[in-house]
Amino acid sequence: MKRKIILKLGLCASIIGIITGLIIALFLIGLEKATYFNQNYKWLIFILPFSGAIMTYAYEKYGKNSHKGNNIIIENINGSNEKIHFIMAPLVFIGTILAHLFGASVGREGTGVQIGGTIGSVISDKIKLHGVQKRILLISGVSAGFSSVFGTPLAGTLFALEVARIGNLTYEAFLPAIIAALVGDWVVKYIGVTHTHFIIPPSESFILSTVIKVIIMAICFGIVSKLFSLFTHWFKEILSKYLKKSYMKTIVGGLLMVIITLLIGNRLYNGLSLGLLSDAFNGNVSYYSFFIKLVLTTLCLGAGYQGGEVTPLFVIGSTLGCILGGFMGLPFAFSASLGLVAVFAGATKTPIASFMMGLELFGSNNMIFIMLVCVISVFISGKKGIYGAQIWGDL
Numbered sequence: 001m002k003r004k005i006i007l008k009l010g011l012c013a014s015i016i017g018i019i020t021g022l023i024i025a026l027f028l029i030g031l032e033k034a035t036y037f038n039q040n041y042k043w044l045i046f047i048l049p050f051s052g053a054i055m056t057y058a059y060e061k062y063g064k065n066s067h068k069g070n071n072i073i074i075e076n077i078n079g080s081n082e083k084i085h086f087i088m089a090p091l092v093f094i095g096t097i098l099a100h101l102f103g104a105s106v107g108r109e110g111t112g113v114q115i116g117g118t119i120g121s122v123i124s125d126k127i128k129l130h131g132v133q134k135r136i137l138l139i140s141g142v143s144a145g146f147s148s149v150f151g152t153p154l155a156g157t158l159f160a161l162e163v164a165r166i167g168n169l170t171y172e173a174f175l176p177a178i179i180a181a182l183v184g185d186w187v188v189k190y191i192g193v194t195h196t197h198f199i200i201p202p203s204e205s206f207i208l209s210t211v212i213k214v215i216i217m218a219i220c221f222g223i224v225s226k227l228f229s230l231f232t233h234w235f236k237e238i239l240s241k242y243l244k245k246s247y248m249k250t251i252v253g254g255l256l257m258v259i260i261t262l263l264i265g266n267r268l269y270n271g272l273s274l275g276l277l278s279d280a281f282n283g284n285v286s287y288y289s290f291f292i293k294l295v296l297t298t299l300c301l302g303a304g305y306q307g308g309e310v311t312p313l314f315v316i317g318s319t320l321g322c323i324l325g326g327f328m329g330l331p332f333a334f335s336a337s338l339g340l341v342a343v344f345a346g347a348t349k350t351p352i353a354s355f356m357m358g359l360e361l362f363g364s365n366n367m368i369f370i371m372l373v374c375v376i377s378v379f380i381s382g383k384k385g386i387y388g389a390q391i392w393g394d395l
Contacts, residue, residue, distance in 0.1 A: 006175055009133060012123055013140040013176035014183050020116045020141065021187025024148035027093055027115070028193045031108060034101035035271050045261055045270070048102035049254030052305055053247040055095045060246060063091050067304075070110055071389035073117035077138050077164035078391055084121040088114055095306030103261060103270040104254070105296035106307025108149055113308070116145025116184070136173040139164075143177040144184035150310075151188070151195035153181035155357035162350045166385075166392045169352075196274060199281045201333040203365040211372075213328045214338065217321065218373040221339055222380025224320055225346025228294055228313065229386050235302025246304060253303020260296060269296050273315045280318035280339075283325075283332030290320040309386050310344060317343030334369075337362045342373035346381035349390060 038044055059067050066072075066088035076084060096111040120141025124134040139160045147156030157178045161169045204210055239249040261270060268276055269292055276293065279285050297312040321339020322332050337358065345354035351374040358370035383392065 009136050009176040010179050012137055013180040016120050016123060016140050017144045017180040017183025018187055019119050020144040021148050021184035023115055024112055025188045025191040025193045027111060030097045031100055034097050038101055038103050038270060039267055044101060045103040045258050048104060048258055049251045051098045051102050052250030052254045055098060056247040056250045056304055059091060062087055066091055070113050070387055073113060073138060073142060074164045074387055074389035077135050084118055086118060086122055089118040092306050099305045099307050100271045104257060104300045104305040105269050106300050106305050107311035108308050109310035110308030112145035112149035113142050116141035136176050139173040140176045140180035144180035147181035148184040148188045151185055152357055152360040153185045155353050155360055156181040158356050159350050159353035162353050163348060166349045166390055198361050199333045200363045201331060201337050201365060204334055206368060213330060214369050214372060217324045217338060218342055218376035219380050220324060221317060221342035221373060222346045222377040225343050225377055225381040228298060228347050229384060231298035232301050232386060235299050239303060250304045253299055257300060269293050272311045277315050277318055280322040280336040281333045283322055285319045285322050287323055290316045313344045313347050314340045338369060338373045341370055342377040345374040346377035347386050349378055349385040351375050351378045
């Protein structure tokens with residue numbers, strides 16, 4: 001592709017980054033407020049089934065194909081011409097805020113990806129881009145959205161390049177994607193929104209005993225990644241089998257979430273569960289924490305609640321890593337950091353982005369172990385991940 005075209009796409013990517021960053025900053029502020037209210041006004045959980053039904057109705061009435069979420073973005077990156085409607089951005093914005101306000105166990109990455117991808121699509125349509133150039137702006141939108149949500153521009157860039165076609169990277173999209181990611185991240189930080197900070201584990205010696213322990217943990221991370229995908233698809237199938245109306249699926253899923261929350265007796269597993277994430281790095285989680293979060297998140301996603309999978313995957317991975325590290329005599333923070341990136345890698349099939357995420361969040365102290373667990377987790381978890389529209393690239 002000519003340099004002049006790449007520069008034009010880079011300019012468009014910077015505009016995508018600005019717009020996406022502004023919207024994501026508002027989204028993160030709203031998400032923080034919603035989480036605060038959910039944690040302090042316990043009765044809000046009882047509204048969850050009804051808010052889910054309202055959002056399902058809105059998607060069916062006004063959303064057109066927006067219910068496909070991340071998958072329609074990925075399909076378009078892979079060459080589909082199915083239109084991405086602008087309505088998807090406000091719907092997922094509102095739906096995710098409401099899901100967190102009323103206590104659904106979901107994330108936020110899906111919102112960022114869909115908002116960024118929608119903006120990339122709208123801009124490419126406005127300037128009448130098609131084919132490869134439009135796909136590059138879609139990738140740039142995904143990059144800006146992911147980066148803005150997590151504050152990780154390099155991981156956001158690689159995630160956008162890697163997620164649609166597993167095993168292949170679109171090198172022509174590198175410059176626009178990283179421009180969009182950097183600009184989006186800068187806008188969010190300029191507005192004053194902060195991201196989650198993690199403990200940076202000290203370096204572990206690369207000795208045989210530690211390597212063997214890390215490999216065993218990586219296999220467990222891969223299995224749990226597979227379970228996350230299987231549970232999500234299973235809940236969708238079982239709810240669809242017995243409940244033909246979409247709004248009934250969200251009502252039933254919401255009611256189950258309410259009942260389980262009341263039985264647990266706390267709000268640790270509602271929303272992002274960042275408290276669990278912090279506890280994992282300090283070695284203060286129960287043996288079953290990762291499994292409860294896995295079940296509740298896949299239930300909510302399968303029932304149709306908006307949000308995302310990545311932050312819950314972080315929580316599941318870090319809590320599992322903490323538990324495994326305790327069994328194997330490894331530092332909690334070290335094991336939790338490996339679990340965080342490895343379960344994310346296995347579920348999304350993005351080992352390079354996950355490796356970069358590890359470097360941006362935890363530094364380069366244990367970079368060999370980070371790459372090792374990401375690769376093994378992807379291998380163990382199999383070909384199918386959480387995004388049904390992903391395809392495998394040719395060798």
